[in-house]
Amino acid sequence: MKFEIYKFKEVTSTNDIAVNLIKEKKKVTGCVYSDSQTKGRGTKGKKWISLKGNLFTSLFFPLKDKYPPFNEFSIINPILIADVIKKFCNDKNITLKYPNDVFLNGKKICGVLQELIVMEDRKFLIIGIGLNIISNPNIEKKYKATNILSETKSAPEIKEIIDLIILSYERFFMELESYNFIKFRKKAELMSLN
Numbered sequence: 676m677k678f679e680i681y682k683f684k685e686v687t688s689t690n691d692i693a694v695n696l697i698k699e700k701k702k703v704t705g706c707v708y709s710d711s712q713t714k715g716r717g718t719k720g721k722k723w724i725s726l727k728g729n730l731f732t733s734l735f736f737p738l739k740d741k742y743p744p745f746n747e748f749s750i751i752n753p754i755l756i757a758d759v760i761k762k763f764c765n766d767k768n769i770t771l772k773y774p775n776d777v778f779l780n781g782k783k784i785c786g787v788l789q790e791l792i793v794m795e796d797r798k799f800l801i802i803g804i805g806l807n808i809i810s811n812p813n814i815e816k817k818y819k820a821t822n823i824l825s826e827t828k829s830a831p832e833i834k835e836i837i838d839l840i841i842l843s844y845e846r847f848f849m850e851l852e853s854y855n856f857i858k859f860r861k862k863a864e865l866m867s868l869n
Contacts, residue, residue: 676704676736676848678841683709689733690790690803697735697792697799706841708732708833729822730806730833734844738791738798742848745791745800747856749774750863752787752802755847757866759839760785760806763823763831770868772818778868782821783807783814806836 679702686692686709696702712731738745753771760777761769770778777785788803807822809830814820824830847854 676845678704678706678734678736678844680837680841681705681707683707685709685711685713686731687714688712688803689731690788690801693733693735693801693803694790694792697794697801702735704736706732706734706837708837726807726810726812728809728830729811730804730808730836732837732840733801733803734840735799735801736844738800741851743854743856745789745798747859748800748802749789750856750859751847752789753777754859754862754866755843756785756787756804756806756840759836759843760823762839763829763836764827767826769866771863771866772868773863778818779821779823779826781868782819784811784821784823784826804840808833808836 681692681696683692689707689709689712692707693705696705696707709731711727743751753775757769757771757777760779764779768780772778775787776783785804785806790801792799792801807820809822809824811820811822
């Protein structure tokens with residue numbers, strides 16, 4: 676599977692663009708990213724604060740019969756994304772907060788939003804990823820937020836992160852024959868913040 680890249684200056688949300696590419700442009704797989712989002716979404720209708728200089732991206736692909744089901748991707752996605760983040764924060768403590776958050780040193784650094792759409796009897800999975808690279812919102816909740824720059828004193832290029840995310844998904848689909856959900860679930864449990 677190859678992901679064609681679609682780059683934008685500003686969008687409502689990268690997931691919205693992914694839906695449009697599937698429904699209107701009849702695209703099957705792709706990766707959308709944008710410099711900014713005006714209506715970024717989190718889970719359960721929450722707003723994702725989209726500060727410029729951070730990563731806003733969505734990958735999309737059809738859920739074929741031989742692929743893991745939708746619910747297993749809720750474990751697969753955060754692990755694949757956490758593995759990419761580790762490349763830039765390798766000596767830091769990366770954990771997962773179910774169902775869709777990646778934490779670094781006990782602070783939220785990334786959110787993953789899964790959406791399923793059906794188009795002409797085909798199911799498509801859209802994976803929205805928001806990653807704090809150079810800044811983060813000030814959240815007054817149980818958990819604080821952070822960003823890669825604050826934690827590591829260096830900020831990777833957005834395109835470098837996109838390329839690594841795409842590579843990790845392409846590798847995942849190339850190695851599908853050896854896929855084992857129990858291994859992913861155990862890894863998620865070991866990394867769990869909950």
